[in-house]
Amino acid sequence: MRITDVEGIMLRLPEVREIGDGCQSVMIIKVHTDEGVTGIGEAHTNPLVNKAVLDAPLCSISAQGLRGLLLGEDPRDIGRLWDRMDRHTQTYGRRGVAMHVISGIDIALWDILGKVAGLPVHRLLGGTRRTHHRAYASDLSQPSLEATVDLAKQHKANGYKAMKFGWGDLGGDPRKDVRRTAAIRAAVGDEVDIMIDMGFAVPLDDALYLGRAFAEHGVYFLEEPLAPDDLDGFARLTAVSPTPIATGEKEAGVHAYRMLMEHGGLRIIQPDIARVGGISESLRIAALAESRGVRMIPHCWSTDILVAATLHVISTLRDCPYLEYNATDNPLRTDLLVDPIRPVDGIVTVPEKPGLGIELNQDTIDRYRWNP
Ligand SMILES: [Mg+2]
The missing domain is CATH 3.30.390.10 (Enolase-like, N-terminal domain)
Structure with a gap:
């Protein structure tokens, strides 16, 4: 061949x-x-x-x-x-x-x-552990607090048990970020996991403030509050933040994740399988993370091709609590496959047909x- x-x-x-x-x-x-x-x-x-x-x-x-x-x-x-x-x-x-x-x-x-x-690829990877995955709805923080809260309610009504809001106007005023997060918590109740994704770096003092303040609202993780290469900053933040810190969507290659874990103290890493070196490198990153008791919750914010690849990888992981599921409305996400990958009551199932198990919609x- x-x-x-x-x-x-x-x-x-x-x-x-x-x-x-x-x-x-x-x-x-x-x-x-x-x-x-x-x-x-x-x-x-x-x-x-x-x-x-x-x-x-x-x-x-x-x-x-x-x-x-x-x-x-x-x-x-x-x-x-x-x-x-x-x-x-x-x-x-x-x-x-x-x-x-x-x-x-x-x-x-x-x-x-x-x-x-x-x-299916997950069988080839030599250790399928589960085929059904909890999805967190991944969405953008909206220009107004009310619009973000409305989205949160929609995601809950659609069956998601977890949701993330990111980017938009987050950053710049940490008190506003906390007020917004408190409003989301009040809207969805205590049973829903909430993640907050800053997207771009905020000052370390703001990140320290957010790490403490978000804990009062049970935030599941605070994502990318610092610059990707600010290992010293991550080390200081992860040492004291009661809210878990997550990062890694902009990295590639296993060595970058080793640095985040060894020097940044990260306990949650987010490799993007369509960036880090594919399924092969993701497995090496996963093995390294697992040996350190670090959770790998991949970044997955693109098409259903990436969703499929991510599902096959996380189906083999010992401890991956969530699939990131892009909950925005975009035909390149919703209509790219003949059979789009959709959550049912917040659960997404890994494709079982040979290979990735997907067919492109021409x-x-x-x-x-x-x-x-
Ligand atoms: Mg992110």
């Missing part, structure tokens, strides 16, 4: 906002083979930048484009191909966009292996295909 092409398909909504849904523009990766089996993956970052990494011609031994590294190779040799892609992009890659594209290809290779084996791809 040989790889005949690695195709990058770019999709984009007609209008893209600065703060919006995580899949306003999307890079789907298809790995084609000479036996007619095609693998599907997603790279979660700027699609046009991804495309350059995929298409770039040979520059030097450690600065190559990824397609050229894969043509003619056996797609079932996932480990060897992962190392090959990593080794030959190390000058410009390792932790940035190259790793995002490697992620999309890796996910597609696992899809191929599952289709060839006739098994109408949606044709409608939103982007060729700048």
Whole structure:
């Protein structure tokens, strides 16, 4: 079995906002083979930048484009191909966009292996622990407190037992952030887990204040209150915050997570499987986290391709309390698959068909295909 092409398909909504849904523009990766089996993956970052990494011609031994590294190779040799892609992009890659594209290809290779084996990916990963997962509704903090509270009530009415609000106007005034969180708590009651995602760094003093104040409202975790590389800040915050601190959606590669755990004291990490190096690297990160008693609750704020890949990975984890489920309204999320992945009473089930177990909706791809 040989790889005949690695195709990058770019999709984009007609209008893209600065703060919006995580899949306003999307890079789907298809790995084609000479036996007619095609693998599907997603790279979660700027699609046009991804495309350059995929298409770039040979520059030097450690600065190559990824397609050229894969043509003619056996797609079932996932480990060897992962190392090959990593080794030959190390000058410009390792932790940035190259790793995002490697992620999309890796996910597609696992899809191929599952289709060839006739098994869902989670079975191939060697240790399915559960097939049903509690989803937390992941949404944006709205411009007004009332609108955010209304959304919280909607998510609860839709069956979610947990929900996260992030970005928007959070940050800048920690007392306002606490008032908003208190209003959400009052609206949904004590039985619902609430997560707050700052998105961008706030001053360490504000983060310390929020970590203490949010605990009074039972916040499940406070996400990304500091800059991704502020390991000293995270170490100080995690040492004293009664609210658990979570971060990691902007990292790639296992070493970044080792640093967050070793030096930042993080007890919850959030790798994005379409950024960190795919399913393969996610397993290495998960093993490291598990050995330290750290929880891995992956970042999952894009299309149903990422949702499927995330479900297969977390189905094998010993302790993953939640699937992040993008609860915004966006056709690239809701209509990308023939059978979209939907929660029922807040529970999402891992696909059981071979590979990722998903099929793309060609109408949606044709409608939103982007060729700048
Ligand atoms: Mg986040």
